[in-house]
Amino acid sequence: MSNDKRPHTKGPRRSRPVTPSRLVAFEVLMAVDVDDAYANLALPAKIREFGLSSNDAGLATELTYGTLRMQGFYDRVIANAAARDIDTIDLVVLNILRMGVHQLLNMRVAQHAAVDESVNLAEHMASLGAVGFVNAVLRRTSRHDLEDWQEFITKDISNADERLAALYSHPVWIVRALKQSLEAEGRGEELENLLASDNLNPRVTLVELPGFVDANDEVEGEPTNYSPLGMSLNTGGDPTRFARVREGVVRVQDEGSQLAALVLSRHHEITPGEKWLDMCAGPGGKAALLAAEATLGGAELTANEVIPGRADLVRKALAILPDVDVVTGDGVDIGLDQPNTYDRILLDAPCTGLGALRRRPEARWRKSPKDVGDLTALQAQLLTSALHALKPGGVLAYVTCSPHLAETRAIVEGALRKNQNVSELDARAVLSDVAMETMDIAGDSQSVQLWPHRHGTDAMFISLLTKSE
Structure with missing residues (x-):
């Protein structure tokens, strides 16, 4: 199988449909790779197109963003579990595997569900020959937890920057650039915390445009720590559910x-x-x-x-x-x-x-x-x-x-x-x-x-x- 960027071809349909959240995440991942789409733009559009519920939208978001953030690490896991180079795996199959590995190692999804849902997605979206491959790779992956895989993937990497790049799923040149910036502040010891923060979901913050929002306006959110105009949506969700956001006097920023x-x-x-x-x-x-x-x-x-x-x-x-x-x-x-x-x-x-x-x-x-x-x-x-x-x-x-x-x-x-x-x-x-x-x-x-x-x-x-x- 070659890793080209041609649009995927659907295989024979299975009686059980793909869960909408996983289908949305898969289509966004493909759009990012094939069309150079931006996930922060493509994902909301897909969520609206599929009419996902709040819970399903949350799952689609975690599948999409989590998979993209940890893609470098997951590719190392997949290459090991598949015993083949990533470049030889078809892009459709590779993205199904990345999503599956994310569910197995970094989400509270039961192992059998993560494997079964990924196999189901492969039956809908990939060739017949890919279905058994997806099943085998994910079952090998599921034999070890995240800590085991982290240790295994990094055990032969002696260079500290390269080890952090593999562990926290950043290109090594970015790791080195961030390290230099922190060291210029005398805070080089914070590098690992910074890399870990890059892989966390950021809170949604809003800004109230001064002169447009009165003190008595009821806009849901906790005050931000630093900005006098900011609010934090600790509960997450779609900010446009608030009228003041839809009116444009409160913005996501x-x-x-x-x-x-x-x-x-x-x-x-x-x-x-x-x-x-x-x-x-x-x-x-x-x-x-x-x-x-x-x-x-x-x-x-x-x-x-x-x-x-x-x-x-x-x-x-x-x-x-x-x-x-x-x-x-x-x-x-x-x-x-x-x-x-x-x-x-x-x-x-x-x-x-x-x-x-x-x-x-x-x-x-x-x-x-x-x-x-x-x-x-x-x-x-x-x-x-x-x-x-x-x-x-x-x-x-x-x-x-x-x-x-x-x-x-x-x-x-x-x-x-x-x-x-x-x-x-x-x-x-x-x-x-x-x-x-x-x-x-x-x-x-x-x-x-x-x-x-x-x-x-x-x-x-x-x-x-x-x-x-």
Whole structure:
């Protein structure tokens, strides 16, 4: 069997149908591999298409995200149990096996049910010859528990980084990049906790747009630890079940993203008439929060996005804030076209997204070191443009959802070296004023690096810059 990416071909139908949650998870996994789909977009669409109940949607979500996160580790288990290289297994069969291994090793599913449901799925979706193969591989897998497999898979790996990569299902280059970032803070010993956090389901957090939600509004959720506008849905479920979410005045947004926007909007008191820019605004989450903050203070926000389709998403996100100007253009050109124009600028730069591996589990398998080089060149260009567009005395927030040092401190330090009139502000002091509780921010720079294992947020990086005449 070859591991090509052709659409799967269904085998003969069995009398017992596949459980809807498993079918949804399987179809999303195939879409991720065949169509380069994003699980966080494909899964909700499939759940709606199949009309899954809350319980079935929860099972489909765990099957999808858990399988994607641990794919690297599961592939090692499958290769051992099958006694063959992963590349020789048909993609349809491989995804059925990955789901089965996840149920056996990391879910509270009875062994017989995990094997039987996987075999049933193979009978519907794979060839006749694959059915016995799936049954045999999963039965061999079920003879050992997770700890046994962890020990077996890593026993011959002597390199510490490679061992952690195998154990926690990360590409080794990502493990090394995260290690370097933590060591730069003097916290290298936290690496294993960070890798483990990347494999946990993040809590759903909401943000209340200021000026739209009254104190008496009954919006279900517990206050977040740090963001003054955040709520945590500890019970999970679909946030759109709440009317205020459907109205758009409460949004789904990671707490780290909320803090990144608030560090800029609340750096100092807003003077009416200020001009703000969100340079890379798509899909519009931070732009909505900034726009609400700007409106309250009498400032004007322009939201720019280079990709027309994403600009449409920004317009949709800002529909309840009609005074915001949404434009489509290349952020690299803004500095030359509009020099010394904006009082505050958010540059939420395109990045590898290594800070959001909990939410975008397939990203760890799609990114490569080459992507870092391509993106850092763009990040540097965008930051140069943003600094040109910034008014003297204005504030620029350089933000990435990546802790990779090449995308964070290296970009900021490069800009400081090239521009003698640019200086860094103390983002930590601003965060201390904004946050509801004291945050453990390590290292000795003025920038902020958030972490999932330490703060429960995505690994957002925030640096504040200003320039003189």
